[in-house]
Amino acid sequence: MPGQRDRLNTRVLRAGAPAFDDGAAPVNAPLVRTSTVRFENDAARAGLHHRREAGEAVATYGRHGTTTHRALESALGELEGAEHVLLAPSGLAAISLTFIALLSPGDHVLVQDSVYGPVRERIEPLLARLGVSFSYFSAGAGLPANDVRANTRLIYAESPSSFLYEVVDLPALAAFARQHDALLAADNTWGAGVLYRPIELGADISIQAITKYAGGHSDLMQGAVAVKDRDVARRLRDTHEALGLSVGADDAWLALRGVRTLAVRLAQHERHALDVARYLAEATGVVERVFYPALPGDPGHALWQRDFHGANGLVSFALRDATLADAVAFVDALRLFGIGASWGGYESLALIAPASRLETHSAWRGGAPVVRLHVGLEDPRDLIDDLAQAFRRIAR
Numbered sequence: 103m104p105g106q107r108d109r110l111n112t113r114v115l116r117a118g119a120p121a122f123d124d125g126a127a128p129v130n131a132p133l134v135r136t137s138t139v140r141f142e143n144d145a146a147r148a149g150l151h152h153r154r155e156a157g158e159a160v161a162t163y164g165r166h167g168t169t170t171h172r173a174l175e176s177a178l179g180e181l182e183g184a185e186h187v188l189l190a191p192s193g194l195a196a197i198s199l200t201f202i203a204l205l206s207p208g209d210h211v212l213v214q215d216s217v218y219g220p221v222r223e224r225i226e227p228l229l230a231r232l233g234v235s236f237s238y239f240s241a242g243a244g245l246p247a248n249d250v251r252a253n254t255r256l257i258y259a260e261s262p263s264s265f266l267y268e269v270v271d272l273p274a275l276a277a278f279a280r281q282h283d284a285l286l287a288a289d290n291t292w293g294a295g296v297l298y299r300p301i302e303l304g305a306d307i308s309i310q311a312i313t314k315y316a317g318g319h320s321d322l323m324q325g326a327v328a329v330k331d332r333d334v335a336r337r338l339r340d341t342h343e344a345l346g347l348s349v350g351a352d353d354a355w356l357a358l359r360g361v362r363t364l365a366v367r368l369a370q371h372e373r374h375a376l377d378v379a380r381y382l383a384e385a386t387g388v389v390e391r392v393f394y395p396a397l398p399g400d401p402g403h404a405l406w407q408r409d410f411h412g413a414n415g416l417v418s419f420a421l422r423d424a425t426l427a428d429a430v431a432f433v434d435a436l437r438l439f440g441i442g443a444s445w446g447g448y449e450s451l452a453l454i455a456p457a458s459r460l461e462t463h464s465a466w467r468g469g470a471p472v473v474r475l476h477v478g479l480e481d482p483r484d485l486i487d488d489l490a491q492a493f494r495r496i497a498r
Contacts, residue, residue, distance in 0.1 A: 110296070111365045113180045118173025118358065131173035131358060135351040137164035157336050159186070165348040174358040175326075178316070181295025181361070182308045184328035186335035188342050189349040193291060193311020194220055196325030200287050200307055201225055201256070203341035204334075207233030209255040214241050214270065216263035216463040218289060219456075240464035241270040242401070245278045254282060259305075260289035261298070261409075262402065265418055265455045265474055266393050268465040269402025272409065276304025285334065291315070291446075296365050297412045301330050307338075314446025315414065318360035318367055321447075322353045367448070370479055371415035372396070377482040378475065379417045381489065388493045390422040390470050401465075415477040416445060418455065420470040428496050429454050429471035435492035438485055445476035450485055452476075 108116075120127045139161055141147035153160050159175060161167055167175075167189070175187040190196040197218070205211055211229070213221060215238040226236045235253075239246035241263065250257075257279045261270035272288060279286040287307035288300035294315040300308040310316060312324035329335040379394040395406035396413035406413070421429055433441055439452040455472040477485060 110180065114177050114365070115362055117180045118176035120169075120173075131170055131355070133351055133355040134168035134170045136168060139163055139166075157186075157332060157339065165346065167349070167354070168351055170351045170358070171349065171354045174354045174361070177358060177361045178295070178310070178312075178326050178328060181299075181316075181364075182290070182310075182328035183299050183301045184308065184330050185332070186329045186339075188327045188329075188335075188338055188347075189312075189354065190325040190327065190342075190347050191349060192323045193218075193309070193313055193325040194224070195347060196309050196311070196327050197221060197289070198225055198228070199338065199342055199345065199347065200309060200327055201229055201234075201258075202345070203338045204256050204285060204287075204307075205229060205232075205234045206255075208253060209233075210235045210237070210251045210253045211256040211258060212246055212249055212254050212284070213238050213257075214259045214263065215239060216241065216266060216268050216465055217258065217260040218264045218291075219459045221258070222462060238462075241268050242465055245274060247278075250278075250282050250284070254284050257284050257286045258288075259286065260292075261300075262292050262395055262406075263463070263465070265459060265472065266463055266465050267292075267395050267400075267402065267416065267418065268463070269395050269405040269409075271405055272300060272303045272305060279306075280304075290328075292414060292416065293410065294364060294368065294414075295328075296368050297414060298410050301328065303409060306331060306334055311446075312357045312360075313444065315368060315371075316361050316364060317357050317446065318364065319356070319447055320444065320449065322356045324349055324353055324357050367479070368412060368414055371477060372413045374479065374482040374485070375413060375415045375417050375477040378477045378485055378489070381486045382417065382419045385493065386422070388422055388424075388497070390420040390468075393418040393420075393472075415450075416474065417477055418472055418474045420468070420472050422470065424471055424496070426454070426457075426471050429473055432492050432496045433473060435495040436488055437491075438480060438488040439475065445474075447476075448479045450476060450478035450480055 285306045288305040291311040308328045395402040442451040
C-alpha cells in the first residue's frame with residue numbers, strides 16, 4: 103500500500119496495485135471473473151467465512167467480488183478517505199442502499215431539497231411504504247434547526263446540488279447532525295473524491311455514481327458507498343448482502359482504469375468549463391444567469407473556495423426571455439453537444455432541466471428554462487462557437 107504521507111494522486115494511482123509474484127507484477131490489476139470461489143481446504147473456507155462475517159472485504163462467493171473489485175475499492179477508499187467501500191450496480195442503487203440500511207420504520211430522514219431527483223421521486227415512495235418519513239430543507243437557509251425531529255436518524259445532502267449547483271456548508275451540517283445523533287450522508291458524484299472529500303469535512307457516508315467521472319467514458323453503470331466508521335459499514339454491508347448487490351468484474355476493471363486518470367481529466371474539464379462559463383456569463387443578451395460555483399459571482403463561490411479543490415465540467419444556465427420551445431430549439435441546434443441525461447464522460451452533452459425538478463429547489467427563482475451542459479474534452483473554442491451558432495438560431 104502507498105504511504106500515507108504520499109499525496110492523494112500518488113496514492114490513488116498505486117492503490118490496489120498487484121503484488122509481485124516471483125519478482126514480477128503487471129501494472130494494472132488483472133481482470134478476474136468468477137461465480138464460484140474454490141478453497142484449498144475446508145479450514146481455508148471456514149477461515150474466510152469467519153473473516154467476512156467479521157466485516158473484512160474478502161470473497162467466499164462470486165457475488166462478493168474478486169481481486170479486481172478489491173483493487174477498485176482500495177482506490178476509491180483513498181479518494182474518499184474511507185476505510186470501507188461497497189460497490190453497487192448504479193449510483194441510484196448506492197443511494198438506495200444507504201437509505202435502506204440506515205433507516206427503520208418510524209425513523210425520519212431530512213433531505214436537502216435540491217438533491218438528485220430520483221431521491222424524491224423513487225426512494226421517498228419506497229421508504230414511505232416501509233414507515234420512514236421524509237422532509238426537506240434548504241441548504242441556503244442555514245442549518246435546518248426547525249426541521250429536525252427527535253426521530254431524525256439521517257441527514258442527506260448533495261454539494262454542489264443537482265442542476266443548479268447549490269453549495270452546502272457541509273462542516274456545519276456535520277456538526278449539526280452529530281448534535282442531534284443523526285448520520286450525515288453526502289452525494290459526492292460532482293466532486294468524485296478529487297474535488298471534494300465529504301468524509302474529511304465531517305460526513306459519515308460519501309456516495310458516488312461511478313458511472314460519471316470515475317468511469318469517465320460513458321460505458322459503464324456503477325455506484326459506490328464509502329464509510330469510515332466500522333459499525334456503520336457493517337450495517338451497510340449486511341444490507342448489501344441481503345439485497346444481493348453485485349458489480350461485474352468487467353465493470354469494476356473499467357472503473358478502476360477510469361479512476362487512474364480521474365485527476366487529469368477533471369483538471370481539463372475544469373479549464374474548458376471555466377472558458378464556457380465565462381462566455382455564457384458575458385452573453386447577457388441571451389443568458390439570464392449562469393450556475394457554476396467556480397465563478398466569482400456564484401452564491402456558493404466562497405464555500406466552494408473554502409471546501410473544494412477545483413471544479414468539473416457541469417455548467418447550467420437560464421435562457422433570457424425564452425420559452426421552453428426556445429430551449430428545445432437551442433438544444434436541437436447544437437452540433438458538438440449531444441443530448442443526453444448523464445455526464446462525466448469525455449464528451450460534451452446538453453439537457454434541458456425538467457421544470458418538475460427545478461420547482462422543488464428552493465434555490466430556484468423565476469420561470470426561465472434552464473439548460474445543463476456537460477463540457478467535455480473537446481477544444482473549448484469549438485464548443486463556444488457551437489453555443490454561439492445555436493444562440494443565433496433561436497434569435498432568428
